[in-house]
Amino acid sequence: MTTYHRRALVLALSAAGVATTLTAVVTPEVHAQTSTAVPALNWRPCAEQARTAQPAPTAQPAPAPVGQECAELPVPLDYRDPRGPQLTLAVSRLRSERPEARRGTLLFIPGGPGGSGVRQLTQKGDALRKEMAGAYDIVSFDPRGVGGSTTASCGLDAADRELVNLRSWPGPDGEITENVVRSRRIADACARNGGAVLRSFTTANEVRDIDRFRRALGEEKLSAWGLSYGTYAGAVYAQKYPQHTDRWVLDSSGDPDPARVARGWVANMATGADDRFPDFAAWAADPAREDEGEDGGEGLRLAERAEDVRPLFLALAAKLDREPKESTTAGIPLTGNRLRQALQNALYSDASFPQLARLIRAAMDPAGKPVLPADLAQPLRNEDAAVTVGVICNDVRWPGSVPAYERAVAADRVRHPLTAGMPANAFACSFWKDAPTEEPTRITPKGPSNILMIQNLRDPATPYSGALKMREALGDRARLVTVGHGGHSAYLANGNACGDRTVTEFLTSGRRPARDTHCAD
DSSP states (O other), X not given: OOHHXXXXXXXXXXXXXXXXXXXXXXXXXXXXXXXXXXXXXXXXXXXXXXXXXXXXXXXXXXXXXXXXEEEEEEEESSTTXXXXXXXXEEEEEEOOSOGGGOOEEEEEEOOTTTOOHHHHHHHHHHHHHHHHTTSEEEEEEOOTTSTTSOOOOOOOOTGGGSHHHXXXXXXXXXXXXXXXXXXXXXXXXXXXXXXXXXXXXXXXXXXXXXXXXXXXXXXXXXXXXXXXXXXXXXXXXXXHOGGGEEEEEXXXXXXXXXXXXXXXXXXXXXXXXXXXXXXXXXXXXXXXXXXXXXXXXXXXXXXXXXXXXXXXXXXXXXXHHHSOBOOSSTTOOBOHHHHHHHHHHHTTOGGGHHHHHHHXXXXXXXXXXXXXXXXXXXXXXXXXXXXXXXXXXXXXXXXXXXXXXXXXXXXXXXXXXXXXXXXXXXXXXXXXSSOOSSOOOOOOSOSOSOEEEEEEEEOSSSOHHHHHHHHHHHGGGEEEEEEEEESSOOTTTSOOHHHHHHHHHHHXXXXXXXXXXXXXX
């Protein structure tokens, strides 16, 4: 245990549990959590903390909003042994600038798995603070394995840490033998090198960590804004700790079916790409693109008609499967699967369409040399790769039949050629060595009606069809705001005034639509 943890334990706060009619049966584990003292948070300016932290090999971070503070929260490696080995979570806050208007604490729950809440608070904090008008202290955290929190590593080679390989894109003809070999290798490495820390990367532990953070903040209830995977973590928290939820926003939700957690999310990406691609096609066929070239180039318009963009893309990807094209990144050519992954990433936001169009233009030009997007030009850090696979593999057991994956990939390639069978393929999780330590939580309508969902109609990562499953599971606990827009992330993300206003009003005043509603694009 570090000096910090010893000192924090001496300064620990009392943590008496609060009994309400909503409280679940108190198991020995829950009793251990609520009866164990929580260390006080030693807040200090984030810039000061960053100077004393080990720097990560990432790009220069954005400047922190004025007043952003950071701290470290020790959490048990295993909540069944709350006084045993401890991990550290990086946490951050922006205090209300209007104490007289403050009504509580708003928690941002990051996506991923693998997203940094501390970094997101740095990026989104000023905009969110403006929307909240002093109603909240705004806080977030880096989950286990992420950013400034305790991390793990599987010790993977650089090639196995490339996103296009972690995602298990099949070979040109749908062959998955190489995917299976690589997935087994990744699973073996994680079992060998990840240890107990990697095994602790689960949604259940993230939810327990959130509640420990709540107690350290001295709050009886939290409000929350969960994004992407953060909606699942947020929904599980609301199921496990309903008495500690105030106003709860789930932005870009996936299907919470416990039988298909994580695996179902990946599978749904095929539908998501199909839903979203027409937005890119319409953009890429717009005559306005003719004037958007660089250095007198021919512009970014890819076709005269939107319906011609999809066959153009599929033909180009197939050609790159056979004949990879040298890129500006030494040793990493543009392959068909890298182009498909670039599409998957670009569909998250309209702002990424120009970069994708330039990549396609350069790939089509015999003399062109494509510039790979940054996330495809280098492998993930070992720590980032570990948490990316760790959570989805630890949460639920994946099927392990290779022949079943071969059949699923073949069928998926026919139904969804844009994603070429990747969403149905074997991943490292298919050969994971450790069985889940607990069953996934089933989301139910039982609990307070204090949840507002917001969802883009054409989301490439968490498609609308999956969000409807979350809405169904929550029943009368929730209302759904559908935004007639494409992309991943809805609130404060795409300029939809109706959607933004509805969420802000709910968080600041408690007013929520009486029924599910729609915001036009």
